[in-house]
Amino acid sequence: MSLFTKEVTREKRNPNGGVTMEVKKTVRVVPVVLTALVIVLILSLGISCTTVIEAGHTGVVSTFGKVSEDVLQEGFHFKAPWQKVTMMDNRIVKLEVMTEAFSSDLQTVSVNLAVNYRVDTSMSYSIVKNIGTGYESVLITPAVNEVMKSIMASYTAEASIASRNAVSTALVEQLNDKLSGSGIHITDINIIDFDFSEAYIAAIEAKQVEAQKKLQAEIEQERLTMEREAEAKRQVIAAESAAEVAKIEADASKYAAEREAEANQKISESLTDMFIEYTKAQNWNGELPTVMGSDTIIGYGEISPDTPDTPVTPAPTTPAD
Numbered sequence: 001m002s003l004f005t006k007e008v009t010r011e012k013r014n015p016n017g018g019v020t021m022e023v024k025k026t027v028r029v030v031p032v033v034l035t036a037l038v039i040v041l042i043l044s045l046g047i048s049c050t051t052v053i054e055a056g057h058t059g060v061v062s063t064f065g066k067v068s069e070d071v072l073q074e075g076f077h078f079k080a081p082w083q084k085v086t087m088m089d090n091r092i093v094k095l096e097v098m099t100e101a102f103s104s105d106l107q108t109v110s111v112n113l114a115v116n117y118r119v120d121t122s123m124s125y126s127i128v129k130n131i132g133t134g135y136e137s138v139l140i141t142p143a144v145n146e147v148m149k150s151i152m153a154s155y156t157a158e159a160s161i162a163s164r165n166a167v168s169t170a171l172v173e174q175l176n177d178k179l180s181g182s183g184i185h186i187t188d189i190n191i192i193d194f195d196f197s198e199a200y201i202a203a204i205e206a207k208q209v210e211a212q213k214k215l216q217a218e219i220e221q222e223r224l225t226m227e228r229e230a231e232a233k234r235q236v237i238a239a240e241s242a243a244e245v246a247k248i249e250a251d252a253s254k255y256a257a258e259r260e261a262e263a264n265q266k267i268s269e270s271l272t273d274m275f276i277e278y279t280k281a282q283n284w285n286g287e288l289p290t291v292m293g294s295d296t297i298i299g300y301g302e303i304s305p306d307t308p309d310t311p312v313t314p315a316p317t318t319p320a321d
Helices: 030-048 121-130 135-152 157-162 164-182 198-270 273-283
Strands: 005-013 020-028 050-053 057-063 075-078 083-089 093-102 108-119 184-196
Touching (some): 057 121, 093 135, 108 121, 108 164, 121 164, 164 184, 184 198
Antiparallel strands (some): 005 020, 093 108, 108 184
16 A cells, blocks of 8 residues: 555445445545645745834844844844844833842842833844843843942932932932933833841831930920010010009009199199188187287186186276377
8 A cells, every 4th residue: 555545444234134244445634734835934934034013113133143233123024034132122011120239338228119111122133142131130120230239339228218209300310311321211111119227227217216215305484485475575564554543543643742832832832811701600609808918818618617816907008298
């Protein structure tokens, strides 16, 4: 039997005696096999001669190991079966990097960074040719470690916490200066976390406690000072009020004395001899004096009943000239 033929045996029942008959037939399979091989070959050749570049990617073509500078853009492309296409992601990619550095006060700082970068489309072939597809571990991560150590040396551990934005900005600028020539552009860096040694964290906590106590003492001192100042102001106001009252009372007394003096002066000026005699006449009870002398008037009540009678000596009479 030939390699390209096949013998087919089939049983057939005899309608008269029920005897099984064997019928042998030789079938040639060459056209079927060849057709299938041709179809498989055509499909394989078609697949190997075409490629599809996804959105946000470029294709770097290598011919027997030689990298072509003409990269393939997004879409459907034809290529030779012996050519290899390496996909390069040109979208923004996030890379997390854990690194350690020393601060200016010699504290160990562990930093967790999120680095956003993208590969320049026109430099995709250069990265594949000079670095390969492992450019994150070969190029980006070591650069981040080096630049981070350089920047952290300018900050104390405490200042680095308060200067996260400044540290991130400096990282972006210095990494772009270092990596832009290789076709890698850093778009943004986020500092996810700063971590310090346990001893330093304990020292920071103790310092914060002392600062809070000092602040509380300053607040209490300020409160006492304000209370003393308020009390002093109240005493000044009370003294000024007392002085004002005393001045008003003194002015009132002076005014009353002046008014009284004016009234007395007016009364004194009004006491003329005629007014005095008028007053005597108004106050006379109508009784005449009991004894009358030339110079003295003695009232009746001035003579006691026990007083002996004393003769009255008449006044001498002056002879007339």
